[in-house]
Amino acid sequence: MKIYTKTGDEGTTGILGSKRLRKDDARIEVYGTVDELNAAIGFARALVMESTEDDVAARVQDELFTLGAALADPDPQGPFHNKISDEHVENLERAIDDFTAELAPMRTFILPGGSPAAAQLHLARTICRRAERLVVHLAHLPEEDVPSTLLIYLNRLSDLLFVMARTVNHHAGVADVPWISKK
Template identity: 70%
Template structure:
């Protein structure tokens, strides 16, 4: 089987189940942005993370693949549509709380950066926020079905990526960069 199928040469692509849509369809944009987020996390992992952060990032990559599948499945009764559930959100919240307990309280806004890994996690956070905006747009589209857990997951994930960036800096002995304000 060849990697190219030529089925998308006219700007149309398939969804899970049945149906084909233009490649600029909001659903495609949504799971494409999730794919981009997953790639950014892969880059951060390749650049090097401490073992605990790397393990968590690997789990997040797996879950993002599941989340992308949920978005690619427009049928509310479809096999993947409800693959992201409340338990995934709770796992993110538990991770946020555990990491936040390691950190000093944040008293100023910080700029993305510090160590290379933290900067990459901040980039992942911004891609996650964009993915969340696209998924919100999709969810507001008449007839589009987006599980509520997907929206909540993305909201929590951006928070997790923020605290991960901070803890990665801390574990590397690199200070966060405070915003000097105006």
């Protein structure tokens, strides 16, 4: 099987169902950003973290594939449209709580950095925030149906990625980088 189909050569791409959209469509932009987020998390995993963080990151990568499929499925009755559930959000919240329990309370704002894996998780967090903004945009377009759990999931995920970055630094014996205002 060849990887190229040539069906996108005119600037369109297929989504679930038989519909084709322009490659700059808001729906394509948002699930492309979710794909970018998934790749950023994959890169963080390649930079070595402990098994607990890696296991959570692997689960999140799988869920992001599902979330991308939900975004590629504009039909409210479609097979993927509502696959991200409150349970997925609750799992993120449990992971946030578990990681936070290991950390000293924050006394300052934290700059992205520290160990390579933590810095990459901070980058993934910023991509997640962009995906979140794009979901909000898509949800407000006329005739678009976007399940609210997708937005909630991405909002929680950005919090998780922040806490995971701090946890990865903690486990690596690397201090978070505090932001100190230069007045």
